[in-house]
Amino acid sequence: MKITSRTEYGLRAMVYLAARPGDAPAPLTEIARSEGIPAPFLERILAQLREDGLVKATRGASGGYALSRSPDRVAVADVVVALEGPLTLVDCVGEDRSCVRAEGCASRTVWRRIDEAIHEVLAGISLADLVTEGERR
Template sequence: MKLSTKGRYGLRALIDLALYSENETVSIQSIARRQNISDSYLEQLMRKLRSAGLIVSVRGAQGGYKLARPANEISVGDVLRALEGSLEAVTCGGEDNSCQGADLCVTKFVWERINSSIRDTVDSIKLSQLVEESRLMREKGQIQVQKCDN
C-alpha cells in the first residue's frame, strides 16, 4: 500500500491546523505557506476533510478552518480514510463471497492480518500525539517547514 499526496499532504495540513487553531481559525494560505502545498490543492483536501466532519470552516474576515472535534478524538485513520478511501493493502473477495476459491484460500489469512495491522496502527495514532511530537521537534529546532514528500 502506498499513500498518495492527498493522504500525506492532508495529514500534514491537519497537524498544522491543530497546532495553530487552538485560539483562532487558520487560513488555507497560512497552512499552504507553512507546509509548502499549493493553495488550490489544499482547498480540495480541506473540502474532503470538511465533508468527513473532521474540520469546520468559518466565513468572514476572520474566517478560516478549525478542527471539528478535539485532536485526541481524531485518528490518523480518520484522516487517511477521508482523503484516500479504503486503506486495505489487498481487497480479498472472501468476505463478500465474490471470490470463488475463498473457502480454500490460505493466503486470505495473510491479507486479513496485513489489513488488520494497518487499521490498528492508523486508528491508534491520534492527531494530538502528532501535534505534541511536532511541538517537541520544534523546541529542539528540528522542524522548520516540512518539505518531505515521502
C-alpha cells in the same frame, strides 16, 4: 502500495491545525504556504475532510478552517480513511463480493492480518500525540 500525496498533505494540514494556537480559524493560504502545499490542491483535500466532519470551515473575511473535535479525539486513522478510503490492501478482503476463489484462498488471510495491523497502528495515534511529538524536536 504507497500513500497518496493527498493523504500525506491532509495529515500534515491536520497536524498544523492541531498545533495552531488561538481559536481563530486558519485561512487556506496560510496552511498552504507554511506547509508547502499547492493551495488549490489543498482546498480539495480540506473539502474532503470537511465532508467527513473532521474540520469545519467558516466563510468570509477572517474565516478559515479549524478542527471540529479536539486533537486528542482525532485518530490518524480517521484522517487516512477520509482521504484514502477503506484501509484494505486488497478488495476481496472487504465487504464486497469477493473473488470466486474466496474459499480456500490462503492469501486472503495475509492481507486481512496486515489490514488489522495497519488499523491498529493508525487508530492508536491521535493528532495530539503527533503535536507533542513534533514539539520534542
